[in-house]
Amino acid sequence: MSTNPFMTMLVLIQAAESTVHLQKEDNSTILEMTQVRRSVQEALWGMCAADAMSMPVHWYYNIDDIKRDFGGWITGFYTPKNQHPSSILTLSNSAGSGRTAWSSGDNRPHVVGNIILHDKLKFWKASGKSVHYHQGLQAGENTLNAICSLRVAQALAVGKFANVAEPAARGAVLADYICFMTTPGTHGDTYAESFHRAFFSDWQDQSPTSSSRVLEFAEQRYKRKIKMSIPDSQLDAIGCLPMAIPFLLFSATSNEDQAVCAAVEFVRLTHPHPKVEKYVSLYARALHATLNGACLKELAEAALQSPTLNAWETSKPYIEKAVRFPVSSEERLKVHQNAVEMLGLACYTKGALSSMFYLAHQFHDDPCGGVLANTNCGGENCNRGAALGALLGARAGYTDGSIPQVWKDGLLNAAEPIKEILKQMH
Structure with a gap:
């Protein structure tokens, strides 16, 4: 049977066009992957830069104290003062969650000094009430929660999990968390918030260390805590987010539901409170979408309008007022300060988010x-x-922006771990 030259040529042309199309698709996929990777990178830097920037004025509830202690508004990394104008560190419960006055009186041993924060109990028991929560840290150092977040990222990177939503990933992270927190000298922070103290107060009875046993302990603890008639209000706090962020960064190329699942399933084990899941889900969806190129302004508006927060009507007058003043002006900053004070200045998740x-x-x-x-x-x-720094960094990955290099260089105890994490992620 003779071959039709025209048909042969047509087949060859179609094959060539198909190859070109596939190459274009491959190039597009590579470009997309590179863009997401850059977004993940800047999100990690943004998270740590924002934490370190705030560290010296963490929990300054009277903003005039910022100007008084630092000679003006914060414009870079600073070393904290030894004294804190509104500190209640010495009222905090060193044996578990909350304040000393709230403890059940069952004479539980100190978690602080014995299990975690090994040389820091003296600051919790100091006379007077003005010890800085992060006394001893240097300019550019990160607080405990951000350091723990980097540890999560390192554990996930080393584990090479196909899906960080799987239980083995949570087990590996928790095992590393316990090793890090219970080993003296691993960090220099003075404060550990309630969720750390509550976790180790419960952990000390069995003291599991292997990833499988730690995961089993944490899951049983969650089931027990979530059924309590009066949940621990100190666990409904924005501090639930930093250690969840790496789960989202490592799920950037996964589908949204899988990414949200990875974050929520982990936070349940550190913050077993019935309200926390909806807040983590809201943030997780926003960060995942931002990592994949969505408009952060639109996502933020949608989050504020959501039934979960219902904060758009409260926000609008401040948004409208802020534009009347020059960008970076003190007048515009004052509007933002008033907005944050109105929306939520404290740690409780809904207001803080x-x-x-x-x-x-x-x-x-x-x-x-x-x-x-x-x-x-x-x-x-x-x-x-x-949480904000991760979002802003993620968006900067798509707008030719970045976290300032001088900030990256100034992160004393985060710069090298971040570089190593990013190297392992590639």
Whole structure:
């Protein structure tokens, strides 16, 4: 049978066009992957930069104290003062969650000094009430929660998990967390918030260390805690987010539901509180979408409008007022400070997340300005900042922006771990 030359040529042309199309698809996929990777990279830097920036004025509830202690608004990394104008560190419960006055009186041993924060109990028991939560840290150092977040990222990177939503990933992370927290000299922070103290108060009875046994302990603890008629209110806090962020960064190329699942399933084990899941889900969806190129301003508005926060109507007057003043002006900063005070200055998740999304909306294209504004709004600015910094960094990966190099270089105990994590992620 003779071959039709025309048909042969047509087949060859179609094959060539198909090859070109596939090459274009491959190139597009590579470009997309590179873009996501850059977004993940800047998110990690942003998280740590915002935490370190806020560290010296963490929990400054009177913002005038910022100007008084540092001679003006914060514009870079600073070493904290030994004294803190609104510290209640010495009232905190060194045996578990909350304040000493709230403890059950069952004479539980000190978690602080015995199991974690090995040489820091003296600061918790100091006379007077003004010890800085992060006394002893240097300019550019990160707080415990951000350091723990980097440990999570390192554990996930080393584990090479196909899916970080799988139980083995949570087990590996928790085993590393326990080793890190219970080993003297692993970090220099003075404070550990309630969720750490509550976790180790429960952990000390069995003291499991292998990843399988630690995971079993944490899951049983969750089941027990979530059924309590009066949940621990100190666990409904924005501090639930930093250690969840790496699960989202490692799920950047997974589908949204898988990424959200990875974050939520982990946070359940550190923050067993019935309200926390919906807040983590809201943040997780926003960060995952941002890592994949979505508009952060639109995402932030949607989050503020959501039934979970219902904070858009409260935010709008401040958004409208802020534009009347020049960018970076003190007048505009004052508007943001008032907004954050109204939306939520403290640690409780709903208010803190509302403030965080307000700042994300206002600084969606300005990571530097957003990090500084968050710091100078005071209150729970470290954990709020870590969550905000990750979002702003993630968005910067798509807008030819980045976290300032001088900030990256100035991160004393995060720069090298971040570089190593990014190397392993590639």
